[in-house]
Structures are given as structure tokens and as C-alpha cells.
Amino acid sequence: MPDLNFTVEKASAVPYAAVPMLNFALKISDAGEGAIHSVALRCQIRIEPTRRKYGPEEQGGLLDLFGQPSRWGQTMHAMLWTHTSIVVPPFEGSTTVDLPVPCTYDFNVAATKYFHALEQGEVPLNLLFSGTIFHAGEDGGLQIAQISWEKEAGFRLPVKTWKEMMDIYYPNTAWLCLRKDAFEALNQYKSSLSLPTWEAAIERLLESSSEKAGT
Numbered sequence: 001m002p003d004l005n006f007t008v009e010k011a012s013a014v015p016y017a018a019v020p021m022l023n024f025a026l027k028i029s030d031a032g033e034g035a036i037h038s039v040a041l042r043c044q045i046r047i048e049p050t051r052r053k054y055g056p057e058e059q060g061g062l063l064d065l066f067g068q069p070s071r072w073g074q075t076m077h078a079m080l081w082t083h084t085s086i087v088v089p090p091f092e093g094s095t096t097v098d099l100p101v102p103c104t105y106d107f108n109v110a111a112t113k114y115f116h117a118l119e120q121g122e123v124p125l126n127l128l129f130s131g132t133i134f135h136a137g138e139d140g141g142l143q144i145a146q147i148s149w150e151k152e153a154g155f156r157l158p159v160k161t162w163k164e165m166m167d168i169y170y171p172n173t174a175w176l177c178l179r180k181d182a183f184e185a186l187n188q189y190k191s192s193l194s195l196p197t198w199e200a201a202i203e204r205l206l207e208s209s210s211e212k213a214g215t
Contacts, residue, residue, distance in 0.1 A: 002135045002145055003031040004039070008127065008155035009096065013165035017102075020169045022161070024099040024127075026153075028088060037134040037142065039088035043099060044128045045081045047114060051124035061117025065110060081111045081125070105166055105175050115162050116174075122156035129153070 007027040014021035030036055050072075054062065059069050066075045084101050106112055115123065129151045137143040178186070190201035 001032050002034070002036060002133050004129075004133065004147060004151065005029045005031060006127065006129055006151060006153040008099075008125075008153050011101075011155070011157055011161055013161065013168055014100070015168055017100075020103040020105065020165055022101040022103060022157075022165060024101055024155070025096055026099040027094060027096045028091070029094040030092070032135075034138075035090065035092050035136045036088075037090050037136065039131060039133050039147075040085070041088055041099075041129065041131040041147070042083070042085045044083050044130075045101065046126045046128065047079050047081050047111060048124040048126055049076050049079070049114065052121060055119065058117055058119055062114070065113055065117075078126070079110055079114070085131075103162070103165065105170055106177055107174065108177055115159070118159045120159055122158055123162070125155045125157055127153045127155060 005028070007029070009025040009027055011022050011024050014023050028039070049066075054069075066072050082101060082103070084099060086097060086099055088095065088097055104112055107116070129147055130149065131147045133145045133147060135143050135145065186198075186201060189205070190198065193201070193204065195201045195204060
């Protein structure tokens, strides 16, 4: 029977994908005997925020997710980042494949807020694996087995890698998704003042808010 184990060796940005993308170099080792014909591999990736420290500015950036640092013992928990899958080609013993991890820059997504708040260091990740193994049986025939539910791998993703990836796809840019009524109100405000860009409209609103706060 195959017995697969998983190790993430490194992560790198994919420069020309349709969406922001990381590739995780995933090493798969089979402790069993026989040939692996293929693996329909699924992976859930979770962020383990309690497994690192945070500087003062990072703590401020995480207020929206976890509240005040004094409450993090109750509010900070593991969070789902994403799901991904791949079909692993035939191998014997071990192989290394690229596990594609699509990313989003939507600030309504908790994982995006978390990544954006970090300045340096690493992001503690836990990858949980599942799927179907197609392998050669003792008689040479095709056999099917399931990946054991406890198979997982830890990896510490450099914050620099994530930020460099987003700089490739969204240089000096951030994205916000607004409700339609909020967008229509902002659009009307922009048009009424003949402001040339959305940035100008938001900057005018911020200036107005600061002036009112100062009076």
C-alpha cells in the first residue's frame, strides 16, 4: 500500500498567470513499495497566526481581524487561506511537483488583510492533504487508495514572497469591492465635483473628514 508524505521545499511567484499565483515546490515521498500511476491531490491551506510575533505597526494592521492585542488569546485562531488541487504524474519513490496556489487581493477576504498587515518575517502555514492514489497492486493491476486524513505539512512562507508577487500583478495598487449603492454615492460625489479620478474623490473625502475632526 502506498504511504505518501509531503514537504514544501520553497515558494515562488508565477509572473504571467491569469490571476496572482504562487507555486509551492511540493516534494511527495512514498514510504510504500510499487509504482504510483497518478495522484488526484487536493490541498487545504490554513494560516496559523499564533505561531509568530508581530511588531507594533503589524499589530495596528491586524486590529480589523483580531481586535486589540490584549484580546488575541481569545480572538486569534487559525484561518482558512485557500484550496487548491493538482494531478500528480507517475513516479516511484519520490517526486517534486509545482502546487499552484491562486491568490486574491480582495480586502474583503480575511487572508488578504492578514498578509497586507505584515511587514517582514514569515507566514506560518499548514497544508492539509486529501485525494485519491492510483497505484500498481502486487499483481501489477491498477489499485485505488485514499490519502490518509492526517497527512499534512507545515511551511513558513516569506512575507517578502507574497508582497513581491502582488507587486508584479498590482504595482502600487490596491483593490476594494464596494456595494453598488456605496459605489453609486461615491460616483455621484466624484461627478459633482468634476474630480478626474477615484483617488482624487477619496482623497477629497479624507481631507474633508480631517478638517471636520480638527474643528
